[in-house]
Amino acid sequence: MQSLDTVSLVILLGAMLLLVGILSSLIAMRFGAPLLLVFLLLGMLAGEAGPGGIVFNDVQTAYLVGSISLALILFDGGFRTRLQTFRTVLGPSVLLATVGVVVTTALVAPVARFVLDLGWTEALLVGAVVGSTDAAAVFFLLHAHGLRLRPRVGATLEIESATNDPAAIFLTVLLVEILLLGNQSWDVIAVTIARQAILGGLIGYVAGKAIVLFLNRIGLQQGLHAPFVAVGALVVFGLAASLQASGFLAVYLAGLIVGNRPTRAHNSIGVFLDATTWLAQIVMFVLLGLLVWPERLVSSIGPALIVALALTLIARPVAVFLCLAPYRFSLRERIFVSWVGLRGAVGIFLASIPLLVGLPAAYLYFDVAFVVVLFSLLVQGWSIAVAARKLDIAFPRADPLPQRVELDLPGQMAQELVGYSVAANSPYLRRGLLPSWAKPSLVVRDERVFTPEEAESVRQGDYIYLLAPPEKAQALDRFFVDMPPPARPDPRLLGDFFVSGDVTLGALAEIYGLQVAPEHTEKPLADYFAEERRRPIKQDDTLLLGPIGLLAHRVEGGRVTTVGLRLAEPDDDVGAQSLIARLKRMARRALAALRG
Amino acid sequence: MPLTDLVARNAIIPALKANGKKQALHELATKAAELIGQPDRAIYEILLQRERLGSTAVGNGIAIPHGKLGKLDRLFGLFARLDRSIEFDALDGQPVDLIFLLLAPESAGADHLKALARVARLLRDADTAKKLRESRDADAIYAVLALPPASAA
Numbered sequence: 003m004q005s006l007d008t009v010s011l012v013i014l015l016g017a018m019l020l021l022v023g024i025l026s027s028l029i030a031m032r033f034g035a036p037l038l039l040v041f042l043l044l045g046m047l048a049g050e051a052g053p054g055g056i057v058f059n060d061v062q063t064a065y066l067v068g069s070i071s072l073a074l075i076l077f078d079g080g081f082r083t084r085l086q087t088f089r090t091v092l093g094p095s096v097l098l099a100t101v102g103v104v105v106t107t108a109l110v111a112p113v114a115r116f117v118l119d120l121g122w123t124e125a126l127l128v129g130a131v132v133g134s135t136d137a138a139a140v141f142f143l144l145h146a147h148g149l150r151l152r153p154r155v156g157a158t159l160e161i162e163s164a165t166n167d168p169a170a171i172f173l174t175v176l177l178v179e180i181l182l183l184g185n186q187s188w189d190v191i192a193v194t195i196a197r198q199a200i201l202g203g204l205i206g207y208v209a210g211k212a213i214v215l216f217l218n219r220i221g222l223q224q225g226l227h228a229p230f231v232a233v234g235a236l237v238v239f240g241l242a243a244s245l246q247a248s249g250f251l252a253v254y255l256a257g258l259i260v261g262n263r264p265t266r267a268h269n270s271i272g273v274f275l276d277a278t279t280w281l282a283q284i285v286m287f288v289l290l291g292l293l294v295w296p297e298r299l300v301s302s303i304g305p306a307l308i309v310a311l312a313l314t315l316i317a318r319p320v321a322v323f324l325c326l327a328p329y330r331f332s333l334r335e336r337i338f339v340s341w342v343g344l345r346g347a348v349g350i351f352l353a354s355i356p357l358l359v360g361l362p363a364a365y366l367y368f369d370v371a372f373v374v375v376l377f378s379l380l381v382q383g384w385s386i387a388v389a390a391r392k393l394d395i396a397f398p399r400a401d402p403l404p405q406r407v408e409l410d411l412p413g414q415m416a417q418e419l420v421g422y423s424v425a426a427n428s429p430y431l432r433r434g435l436l437p438s439w440a441k442p443s444l445v446v447r448d449e450r451v452f453t454p455e456e457a458e459s460v461r462q463g464d465y466i467y468l469l470a471p472p473e474k475a476q477a478l479d480r481f482f483v484d485m486p487p488p489a490r491p492d493p494r495l496l497g498d499f500f501v502s503g504d505v506t507l508g509a510l511a512e513i514y515g516l517q518v519a520p521e522h523t524e525k526p527l528a529d530y531f532a533e534e535r536r537r538p539i540k541q542d543d544t545l546l547l548g549p550i551g552l553l554a555h556r557v558e559g560g561r562v563t564t565v566g567l568r569l570a571e572p573d574d575d576v577g578a579q580s581l582i583a584r585l586k587r588m589a590r591r592a593l594a595a596l597r598g
Numbered sequence: 599m600p601l602t603d604l605v606a607r608n609a610i611i612p613a614l615k616a617n618g619k620k621q622a623l624h625e626l627a628t629k630a631a632e633l634i635g636q637p638d639r640a641i642y643e644i645l646l647q648r649e650r651l652g653s654t655a656v657g658n659g660i661a662i663p664h665g666k667l668g669k670l671d672r673l674f675g676l677f678a679r680l681d682r683s684i685e686f687d688a689l690d691g692q693p694v695d696l697i698f699l700l701l702a703p704e705s706a707g708a709d710h711l712k713a714l715a716r717v718a719r720l721l722r723d724a725d726t727a728k729k730l731r732e733s734r735d736a737d738a739i740y741a742v743l744a745l746p747p748a749s750a751a
Contacts, residue, residue: 498718499662500689501652513648513665514705549711555689564652564689569711569718 012347015056019048023284024284039379041284042350042372045291053073058292061360066291071238071282072351073253074232076167078279080257081272083161094158098339099134099166105324107133107173109317110309117305118366127177131353131367132313132374134170135163136346155335159342167348171250171573172198174352181361202248202447203255209238210259217265224412228274268472283347286473290354299455301368306373313374314382318343334393341389345371345378406482408475409467419443419467425484426462431540440478441469442537458560459538498569503528503562507547513568516548527552528562544568601622601720602744604675604700604713609633610743611678611735614697619686622678623649623663626699631675634701636669641701655688660696660721664714670703679739681729696721696730 026040050055058064107129140163176195213234221231238256243249265271319340326336353371356364407421420440424431436442444467445457460466466473470478500511507530508523510516522530530547531539531554538560545552551568613630616622623645624638631638644665648654667674675733676699683695698717702710720726726742733739 498715499652499654500658505651509651513651514711515666515704549708569715 011548019044019288020281020284023288024280035129036285039376041287042291045288045293047291048288049292056292058289061293061357064289064293064354068286068351068354069239070236071159071247071286073249074248074275074282075279075347076254077232077235077238077257078275079167080254080259081261081262081275083165083258085258085262093329094326094329095161095165097328098158098162098322100169102162102321102325103133103169103173105167105321106313106317107170109320110313113312113316114309114370117308118302119371122367123177123181125362127174127181127356128309128367128370129317130173130177132309132345132349132373133173134166134345134348134352135159135343136375137349140342140344154331155338159339163344167250167254170348170352172248173470174355175248175250178355197246198248199251200247201245202242202251205242205245205247206238206252206255207259209234209240209241209252210256212264213260214265217260217267218415224267228271231271232275232278264472266415266569267410268415269410269418278454287347289333290350291358292329293354298365299372302366302369303373307377310374310377313345314343314378315390338389338393341382342386343378344382345375347375406479407467407474408472411469416471417469418475420470420478421465421467422478424460424462424464424466425482426521427484428482430466430481431460431462432542436468436481436537437474437477439474440481441471443467445468452461454537455560457538459540459557467531484549498568501565501567503531503565505565510547510550510567514550514567516550518547527565531562531565532560599629600744601675601677601698601717602740604673604717605646605677605698605740605743606633607736607740609674609676610739611676612734612736612739613681614678615681615710616684618684619649619694622680622684622686622694626663626676626678629678630674630699630701634670634674636667641665644701645699649687653687653689655686655692655694656718656722657688657690657692657728658722658724659688659692659694660686660698660727661685661686661688662693662698662700662714662717662721664700664702666704666706666710667701668704670701671688672703673706674707675699675713677739677743679733680742696727 023041023044026044029040046052048056050057107126110123110129110132111122114120114128115122118125118128120128140159172195176191176198179194180191213231216234217227217231235253235256239249239253241249242252262270319337322340322343323336326339331339349371350368353368356367361367405423407419409419409421411418422428422430430436442454442460445452445454445460446465446467447457447461447463454460457464468478469498504526506523507518507525507527510527511518511523531543531545531552534545535543539554539557539562541557543554543557543562549569553566553568554562555566556562556564609629611626614622614625616625624642627642627645628638630636630641644667645663648663648665653661654663674739678697678699680695680697683693684741686694688694698721700710700714700717702713720727721730729742729745733742
């Protein structure tokens with residue numbers, strides 16, 4: 003019974019620790035502080051040097067858990083990366099994610115060698131550990147401040163951060179291997195690198211395709227799609243790593259492929275991976291926190307800060323300016339991209355690899371990475387909004403994006419349900435704007451579900467669910483953004499005349515000389531509105547009938563009762579005349595010049 | 599563009615007397631018939647036909663009855679300021695005291711619509727309406743209608 007008690011105790015303590023970790027996210031969210039750091043601190047507090055006093059020095063377990071966690075995190079990272087955004091900024095991001103990481107590593111190394119008194123390989127390892135920007139930190143901090151960056155800048159930063167982990171991981175693993183093997187000849191190293199990259203990429207690509215194929219061909223139980231994908235990711239990782247290929251690269255690529263293909267249960271897979279990633283991050287960082295001895299940090303904080311400063315002020319800017327040189331970015335944009343070189347979880351994880359494999363003086367890497375990440379998140383993280391404003395990078399108005407809910411519709415993949423809360427000043431509510439491919443299907447009001455017909459007109463505070471193709475769901479966001487109302491109503495929307503909604507198209511056509519299809523002559527305007535809009539009409543909806551604009555001036559029960567007629571733009575001909583007049587004047591002047 | 603290309607000086611009634619919508623329309627039809635040499639009955643019927651779809655009172659005491667008349671050779675406008683405002687089934691419920699009648703030839707098409715829009719937009723301008731109400735005789739009204747929209751606005 004003794005061992006059983008130990009097991010129960012470990013479960014209790016472990017679960018409690020996780021629970022505290024989950025709850026601590028509440029605090030972190032409030033202050034915009036990086037969650038991973040909070041988890042790490044929690045682990046430290048619970049550890050033997052902290053008040054928790056838990057003795058944990060099972061490096062093997064930590065390495066196993068850490069690897070599984072990172073594999074899942076990387077897969078999730080790939081899964082969430084949209085290849086479409088990739089294409090527009092592929093060049094700059096890929097350069098930053100590869101050459102940029104190498105340049106950063108190379109420039110940090112001499113400083114690290116000097117202040118930490120290391121050999122070249124060890125110094126390069128320090129550089130590699132802090133070489134990549136952190137996707138989670140960049141995404142979170144860019145979005146948490148509601149910054150609307152110029153799409154090019156935002157996408158470059160996000161994609162760089164999402165794609166540079168493999169490069170840094172690669173460098174780190176390589177340098178660790180070199181350090182472990184002692185003196186290897188460079189041709190052996192080169193062959194190792196090439197094999198890892200090529201084989202890893204190949205396995206990832208094939209495995210990604212295979213996961214998609216299995217997912218769509220085999221009718222799994224509804225709840226098993228997501229676990230299938232997650233475990234599949236671990237299989238990819240394990241397979242690649244055991245074949246001496248880069249497991250991290252493979253798993254990232256596989257995630258990229260699965261995430262960008264239409265699959266069954268796409269959204270539930272996303273939700274599951276999201277949850278798994280959270281759990282993986284908490285477990286990983288609490289464990290790492292347990293491994294760290296905080297009091298030793300004090301002795302290395304000075305040199306570590308110098309490394310952090312060199313990274314932020316020299317290595318990162320040089321790498322960014324070098325990599326962005328072939329592309330058209332303004333100086334301000336280059337400075338901003340340099341400044342937003344946020345370091346985060348990956349740096350700390352990479353620093354734990356030497357620790358986990360038992361390199362001499364491995365704690366040094368961890369300490370440096372810890373200080374660098376802390377410095378980066380505190381100084382850069384909290385100044386990001388100011389920097390964007392000072393450098394005039396962000397758009398003047400920062401509209402927080404609306405919360406979008408996406409639901410799979412089993413049985414097909416072409417459509418999904420996309421849900422929004424209807425805001426008072428959303429373009430959808432104000433002007434009835436909606437793309438033609440989105441079909442309102444449900445309205446939830448006061449905890450009751452209606453069809454759009456039953457709900458009549460959608461109001462502020464309703465939740466609306468629309469059928470839309472999954473790849474276009476994101477484009478719906480801007481129709482539901484809560485924007486400040488315009489200064490004054492658009493005069494073009496005012497009707498010149500008004501007629502009853504019961505008036506037929508034919509009657510209107512006769513008086514105003516319009517062309518109407520014979521089958522439409524008996525159709526009342528209200529029906530015409532209903533058929534063209536295919537949803538309850540709201541006040542100020544507009545339609546065209548030949549040259550005449552129809553405006554839903556008064557609406558009762560989703561049906562137009564009074565229609566405003568916008569007959570014509572009286573200024574059209576004036577504009578044309580003045581243009582012709584101007585051309586004539588120019589012609590006359592040209593003639594005079596020729597003669598004179 | 600001023601409205602005087604649509605309204606001749608003799609097509610202005612500075613103080614029309616009418617007790618209701620139908621009577622006003624009838625008076626206007628008679629006057630128009632006189633000026634363009636067409637039967638008043640036909641004009642009256644055309645105006646009523648349009649009113650049946652919805653009142654041409656556009657609000658703020660202004661009505662713009664209109665229609666197409668086959669045998670007309672150009673756009674024809676007639677302006678009347680009412681002695682006493684009358685009920686016109688306006689959307690905003692206000693009685694009407696300024697009426698602009700516009701008749702268009704069958705072939706007018708887009709010109710008809712543009713002219714109507716121009717009339718509606720000029721009269722919607724509060725300043726123009728105020729000046730028209732303050733004008734006592736045909737000449738004064740003609741002068742206001744002759745103002746380009748920019749200075750009238």
